[in-house]
Structures are given as structure tokens and as C-alpha cells.
Amino acid sequence: MSRVLVAVMPFTGHVAPFRAVVRELVSRGHDVRVYTGEAFRAGFEALGARVLPWTEAPDFDENDLSATFPALRGRPGPRQLLANLEQLFLRTGVGQHRDLVAAWRSEPWDVLLGDALSTGASLVAETTGCRWASLSVVPLSIPSRDLPPAGLRLRPHHTAVGGARDAALRFLVNVAGAPLQRAYQQVRAGVQLPPTDRPFYLAWLSPQLLLALGSPALDYGRSDPPPNLVYVGAIPATSDAPLPDWWGQVASSTRPVVYVTQGTQNVDPTHLLEPALAALSARNVLVVASTGIRGRTRLPFSVPAGTRVADFVPQDRLMPFTSVMITNGGWGGVLGALSAGVPLVVAGGDLDKPDIAARVAYARAGIDLRTGRPNAAQVLAAYDRLTAEPAFRATARRLGTELRDLGGAPRIADEVERLAAA
Incomplete structure (x- = not known):
């Protein structure tokens, strides 16, 4: 039996696949704790896991994000993506780190399975040196020499002109993402970790084991995948709710x-x-x-x-x-x-x-x-x-x-x- 800490961002779309994983781990006899929002406590406890709620990190209602994060109000399109990354995923990292360090000191785990968008998981893994796996429940956005930047609705063009276009876009995206990188450095300073040259979107991902929902056929066929990447297919969504009367x-x-x-x-x-x-x-x-x-x-x-x-x-x-x-x-x-x-x-x-x-x-x-x-x-x-x-x-x-x-x-x-x- 292993002691497993699972850290999952408190969104229904993230929690659903992690619930299937927690169910599998518990059924194999592992001691599983789950760090997530209070709204998802009952669902994980019903599987036999213990729940550590967001406490120092600001818990929130996924259907009313601006109530907790006013900076998200009135930011449609790409501006919403940038605001979400900064406010929801990066700047909550300080509170996540405090919650997880307290949990580690109280009861260390053998392995950490973190949502690949959980800044807290990456920071506590660095702080404690624990074994750490990331699970990406969204498409991988790792830069590749073969691909345009993610999020632009662009498909790869495997020509010299297409390659030049994609290289230029990757440069521009890095420039546009500079405020997010500064926010990440501020979060690191807030948990007493030194500055790093590693981009925040790579720092979220474990160098030991990177698991990703999906398959190579849905990832455009990059020639430079991370050596620790394992595609794990799909986890169909399930619900404990009764079927509708129709x-x-x-x-x-x-x-x-x-x-x-x-x-x-x-x-x-x-x-x-x-x-x-x-x-x-x-x-x-x-x-x-x-x-x-x-x-x-x-x-x-x-x-x-x-x-x-x-x-x-x-x-x-x-x-x-x-x-x-x-x-x-x-x-x-x-x-x-x-x-x-x-x-x-x-x-x-x-x-x-x-x-x-x-x-x-x-x-x-x-x-x-x-x-x-x-x-x-x-x-x-x-x-x-x-x-x-x-x-x-x-x-x-x-x-x-x-x-x-x-x-x-x-x-x-x-x-x-x-x-x-x-």
C-alpha cells in the first residue's frame, strides 16, 4: 500500500477524470488523500478517499469565478485565458503551497499525483523533493519545434513557410506571456523558492512522469515529445445522479x-x-x-x-x-x-x-x-x-x-x- 496525495483543481471538468483515478487507486488498497475544493468533498469521500480542502488557497464557485477573482470580470476571448491563467492557476499557488506543506508535515505521502495545472503541486514537489507525477486533463500545450503555439486555433503546416510562421508566433506568444512569467516568479518568491528560467507552463509538469489524457493522433504528431510523456487515452465522464425520467x-x-x-x-x-x-x-x-x-x-x-x-x-x-x-x-x-x-x-x-x-x-x-x-x-x-x-x-x-x-x-x-x- 502506498500513501498517495492527489491535487486537483476544483473544476468539474478536472475533478471528473481524477475521480475515476482515485476510485481505481482506492480499490487497489492505497491510502488516498485528495486536495481540492470543498464542493467536491462528498464525491471523493464516497470513493473512500480523505479530502484536504483549499483553506489558505481561496476556494471558489466555478460558476461564479468573478465573485472570488474580480479581475476576471469583463474579459472575453484571449484576455479571459490570460486572466484565468494568472488569477486562478498561478496566484493561487501560494495558498495551495501552504496547504500542501502543512499536509506534508502532518503526514508525508509516498507519491504526489498533481493536476498539470496545479501550481501548488509543482511547488510542493520542489519544496519537499517527493516523487511527483502530473496528469494533464487538458490538451498538452508544450511548445514544439514542429507546431504553432497552442490556443490560436492554428493547425501545423509542415513547409518552410509554415515553419517560419510558427517560429515567429512562438516568439510573439512568449513576449505576450511575459506578465504571466513575472507572476510565476512572484509566486515562487512568496513560498521562498529561488527564481527560475523555466517557463511557468513547463514548471507545472513533472520531470519524473507526465501523464496526458488523449492520444498521439490528437496531438498533431510532434517529433520532440518529452521523454517522460505517457498518453493514457480517455476517461469517460460518469455521474452518480439518477437517470432522468425520460x-x-x-x-x-x-x-x-x-x-x-x-x-x-x-x-x-x-x-x-x-x-x-x-x-x-x-x-x-x-x-x-x-x-x-x-x-x-x-x-x-x-x-x-x-x-x-x-x-x-x-x-x-x-x-x-x-x-x-x-x-x-x-x-x-x-x-x-x-x-x-x-x-x-x-x-x-x-x-x-x-x-x-x-x-x-x-x-x-x-x-x-x-x-x-x-x-x-x-x-x-x-x-x-x-x-x-x-x-x-x-x-x-x-x-x-x-x-x-x-x-x-x-x-x-x-x-x-x-x-x-x-
Whole structure:
């Protein structure tokens, strides 16, 4: 038995895959503690883990971030990404470090499994020298000599001109990211660690073991991957909530089932749900729509007769019945769909979602709408093309086989055990 400390950022999209990993580790007899937000305590304790809540670090409501971080208010698009990185992920690192150092002094662990966006995990690993694995539940944004910078919705162009473009963009992104690097240095000073030349986005990642949801086919095929990188496939989202009373209509439907979701961040239903439901009302399909907010099962607009609405739907239960998924591009949801061989229409608006949409289109497993706020005509055209061209579904099924073969939560547990025993 090993003592495992799991540090996960308190967002539903991060917690969901980590819950599957914690369940696997606990089932193997390991003593697991989880450092995360208070809102997720009950879910982890139900698995048999102990929970260390954010205390010195400012805990927050993921559906009202500006209440805790006023600097996030009124910053759409790329400005939101930069503000989120600084306020949520970097500057909370001082408080995370204090919480984790206190936990280490009280009860040291054998191995730390940290969210690859947890600054606190990287800082406490450096402070204590403990064994440390990172798990990236978002697409890897590690720079590569072969690729454009992440987050720009750009696909690689393997030509001399494309290489020159990407090199210039990498330089410009580093310049634009200088304030974030300064913030990281200030965080390091705040926990009495010396300055470093290592970029903050690499310092988050363990040099011992880097685990990543996804597969090589969804990472553009870089020639310079980190030597400690292990792709672990997909962990389909699950839910302990009871199935909605209309679930039998899904299981017995003779019409194609289309799943529409905006994930759990930026969930204004007028951005994607409203135009998608309007578009699909013109087709003979059964639509399942999720709002992404616990307890919210109604939408602020007229819902077509062929639509069923829930707050959350267990994706692992829904995907076997699903023909197409229309999504704003959360990585976990995208991987869950692809692991079931379901092709996608992706409306990625901000944060990492434009990059995810571009990856799906590059792999030919779906269509990138190239906006987070499409109109009904755009959604309908994408849906019609997706269902008319069999190549999209064939590619999704091939990617699904690859993602399943990479192992998911059991593979992650295997790798953590190997590191703990090293």
C-alpha cells in the first residue's frame, strides 16, 4: 500500500477524470488523500478517499469565478485565458503551497499525483523533493519545434513557410506571456523558492512522469515529445445522479440521438444550446441537451418538442446510443465521445476550446465551427455534412480504439504505482 496525495483543481471538468483515478487507486488498497475544493468533498469521500480542502488557497464557485477573482470580470476571448491563467492557476499557488506543506508535515505521502495545472503541486514537489507525477486533463500545450503555439486555433503546416510562421508566433506568444512569467516568479518568491528560467507552463509538469489524457493522433504528431510523456487515452465522464425520467426514450429511440452540451464552463445557453436546438428541430432526431449546472433542468427559451433537457447526463451511459455530439469542446467530453466512436461538431469559443476544435478537425473526426457562438444555419450545415460523409464516423471509431487501448484510469494507476515503488 502506498500513501498517495492527489491535487486537483476544483473544476468539474478536472475533478471528473481524477475521480475515476482515485476510485481505481482506492480499490487497489492505497491510502488516498485528495486536495481540492470543498464542493467536491462528498464525491471523493464516497470513493473512500480523505479530502484536504483549499483553506489558505481561496476556494471558489466555478460558476461564479468573478465573485472570488474580480479581475476576471469583463474579459472575453484571449484576455479571459490570460486572466484565468494568472488569477486562478498561478496566484493561487501560494495558498495551495501552504496547504500542501502543512499536509506534508502532518503526514508525508509516498507519491504526489498533481493536476498539470496545479501550481501548488509543482511547488510542493520542489519544496519537499517527493516523487511527483502530473496528469494533464487538458490538451498538452508544450511548445514544439514542429507546431504553432497552442490556443490560436492554428493547425501545423509542415513547409518552410509554415515553419517560419510558427517560429515567429512562438516568439510573439512568449513576449505576450511575459506578465504571466513575472507572476510565476512572484509566486515562487512568496513560498521562498529561488527564481527560475523555466517557463511557468513547463514548471507545472513533472520531470519524473507526465501523464496526458488523449492520444498521439490528437496531438498533431510532434517529433520532440518529452521523454517522460505517457498518453493514457480517455476517461469517460460518469455521474452518480439518477437517470432522468425520460431516459427510456433514449434507450428505445428509433431516431438518431444527438447530444448537445456546453460543458461546465461558459454555460450561457444562448451561445450553443439555443442555436443547436433550433437547427436540429429541422431534422427527425431525438436531442439530449445538458445545461452543465447542477439542478438546472430548464432553459430560458422555447425547447423544441424533440428535445430532452437535464443538468448532467452520464456520458458513459449516453454515448452507446449517440449518433453525433455537438459541444463547445471540453477535452474530457470530446475524448469520451471519440472513445465511443462518436463524431463531433465543435463550437470552441475561448480558453483551450478553439485548440481542441482544431485538433478534432485536423484528425478528421469532426467539424470545427470556428466560433463559440454559431447560428442555427452553421450548426445545421455542419450536422448535415457530418452525417452525409462516412469518413468522419470511421475516423472517430479508429480514434476510439486507440483511446481505449491506452488504458484510461487503470493505466494511470499502474504508472503511479511504478513511480511510488521507484
